[in-house]
Amino acid sequence: MGDIVDDAQELEYRLRTQSLACHRIRAAELVLENCVECGEPIPDARRKALRGALRCIGCQSELETGSRL
Numbered sequence: 001m002g003d004i005v006d007d008a009q010e011l012e013y014r015l016r017t018q019s020l021a022c023h024r025i026r027a028a029e030l031v032l033e034n035c036v037e038c039g040e041p042i043p044d045a046r047r048k049a050l051r052g053a054l055r056c057i058g059c060q061s062e063l064e065t066g067s068r069l
Contacts, residue, residue, distance in 0.1 A: 035059050 032052070034041055037059035046053050055063065 005048075
């Protein structure tokens with residue numbers, strides 16, 4: 001059974017880990033501002049509606065319809 005110091009260290013470790021994870025997610029969101037296909041900016045509304053969107057609407061449509069080979 002741990003003492004209060006062990007409990008405090010465990011809590012600090014968990015909070016620090018969660019904080020780092022949040023910062024990494026935010027950094028990834030900032031990087032994904034441009035389409036991976038054409039390089040054009042992905043509109044803010046699309047990025048907010050579809051977190052993790054990799055393509056602009058045009059490139060995603062082409063991918064889904066198979067018109068881009």
